[in-house]
Amino acid sequence: MDATASSSNCPSETVELNRPAFRAYLDFRFVKSNLDKLRENVKNRNSSADPDLVARLYDNWVRVLEELESVRADRNSNARAMKGKLDPEKRSELVDQGKALKARLAVLEAEVEMVEDALQREGQKLPNISHPDVPVGGEEAARVIKMVGSRRNLGLEVKDHMAVGTALDLIDFETGANVSGAKFVYLRRAAALLELALCNYAMQKVASKGFLPMTTPDLVRESVLIKCGFQPRGDNTQVYSIRDTGLCLTGTAEVPLAAVYMDQIIPEEQLxxxxxxxxxxxxxxxxxxxSASRGLYRVHQFSKVEMFVLSTPEQSEAMLQELCDIEEEIFTELGLHFQMLDMPTGDLGAPAYRKIDIEAWMPGLQRYGEVSSASNCTDYQARRLNIRYRPSVADEERKGGSKKTRKLPTEFLHTLNATACAVPRLIVAILENCQAEDGSVVIPQVLRPYMGGMECIQAPDLVL
Known part of the structure; x- marks a missing residue:
């Protein structure tokens, strides 16, 4: 369950005055009932969120709302009393009472709105709770779940991907910098074909596993990004915003995929x-x-194939395993040696309940480098995107010869995401692991049909 709440502006608290971008359907009662758990979770995730403040703001919101409802009831009672035949003195008294109640109602309505704004703002800062098996600590605390394959004995002086790519005229950062800026790149010759091959291979693979293939917008509303757990306006944001539009460039197809069912109710049978x-x-x-960001390992723009799942809470842990199995199959077929890691609390993004990273061995860089991750976000994103499911009907009743179906209340579903293929880092892994003595690069067998049967990348006769 998502342990996020909202904030409020009450006399005893200091809070920001800006309005939240949206209203999230957060479980404040869960927050109040699990403060010890949430304090520990916030600490383990190095979060600045304050569960105690959220609980206090929630209490204040409930108090103000109850007073508002009481004044509304008094005003309705006053209005009913005015309908009868009254002597002038009594009518004047009721009129004065009505005016006072109306004024008090306006004050309370404004206060409720202010309190709810603060409650939402503070509540949305709370990260998702963490799976009980998630290691506690920073990146160094990551736990190796599985090692797949072994390091290749290349029998040659290993070069990194930049040396290999430059010799084969595959990678052009200089033109990228001239045209777009630092860390933008042109992929040339076989590298351009390799990018398309990787994407086509990955899309065919996931489609064969029952995933609906899509292409998505590269621009999304800022509010959608925030609902998915990204911070376009935060310090050191990774998001490019388009000035004067309210739109942002996506950092992952997870965002537009998550928004496909925004504000919808899905029958359980479809999950x-x-x-x-x-x-x-x-x-x-x-x-x-x-140096860890050298070359293609970290760039400003790249292509990716992303998987996304909507499930019931009971299905989500099995779905995380399914996503990891697909990733493992892809990277095994590409001939890579890699490790699967249960990432620790300090490395989890706010939406993630659990995250499994895959790191491939990159001999030129002499280290493992992340090529993929899979996350179970439980109901964190669904509560913000307002995506629910309708559980299967509990029973059917017969009355007067007709059948009547009883509907069950809706519930928030779970969302999961995983990377099937992040192009630049897979190109790094392929160039470094598949380099040959003569400077060529052997193309993984599964990619050759997508590259016109090309078996290896060789130095061009003429470098243009």
Missing amino acids: PIRLAAFGHCFRTEAGSAG
Whole structure:
């Protein structure tokens, strides 16, 4: 369950005055009943959120709302009393009471709105709770779940992907910088074909697993990004915003996929729903300098195939395993050696209940590098996007010879996401793991049908 709440402006608290971008359907009673758990979760995630403030603001919101309802009831009673035949003195008294109640009602309505704004603002800062098996700590606390394959003995002096790509005229950062800026890249020759091959292979793979293939917009409303757990206006944001439009460039197809069912109710019989999209990703990569970000490993724009799932709460843990199994199959077929990691609390984004990363061995960089991740976000995103499901009917009743179906109340579903293919990092892994003594690169067998039967990438006769 998403342990997020909202904030309010009450005399005893200091809160911001800006209005939240939207109203999330947060479970405030859960917050009040699980303060110890939430305090520990916030601490483990290095979050600045304050569960105690949320609980106090919720109490204040309930108090003000109860007073508002009481004054409304008094005003309705006053209005009913005015309908009868009254002597002038009594009518004048009721008129004065009505005016006072109307004025008090206006004050309370404004206060409720202000309190609810603050409640939402503070509540939306709370991260999702963490799976009980998630390791506690920073990135160094990640737990290896599985190692797949082994490091190749290349029998040569290993070069990194930039050296390989430059020799084969595949990677052009200089033109990218001249045209767009630092960390934008042109992929050339076989690298351009390799990008398309990877995306086509990944889309065919996930489609064969029952995922509905889609292409999605590269621009989304800022409010949609926020509902998915991203912060376009936060410090060191990774999001590019389009000035004077309210639109942002997506950093992942997860966002437009998550919004497909926004504000909808889905029959339980349709779940789980599996979606997959090819999309372009745009990231500012603020604060990402250093050797670990060398070359294609971290760029501002790239292509990706993303999987997204909507499920019932009972299905979501099994769906996370299914996503991880598909990722494992893809990277095994590409011939990569990789490890699967249960990521620790300090590395989880606010929406994630649990996140499994896959890191491929990159011999040129002499380290494992992340190529994919899969996350179970439970109902965190669904409560913000207002995506519910209708449980199957509990029973049917017969009255007067007709059958009557009893509907059950709606519930928030769970969302999950996983990367099937993030192009630049897979190109890094392929160039570094598949390099040959003569400087060529052997193309993984599964990609060759998507590259016109090409078996290896060789140096061009003429570099243009």
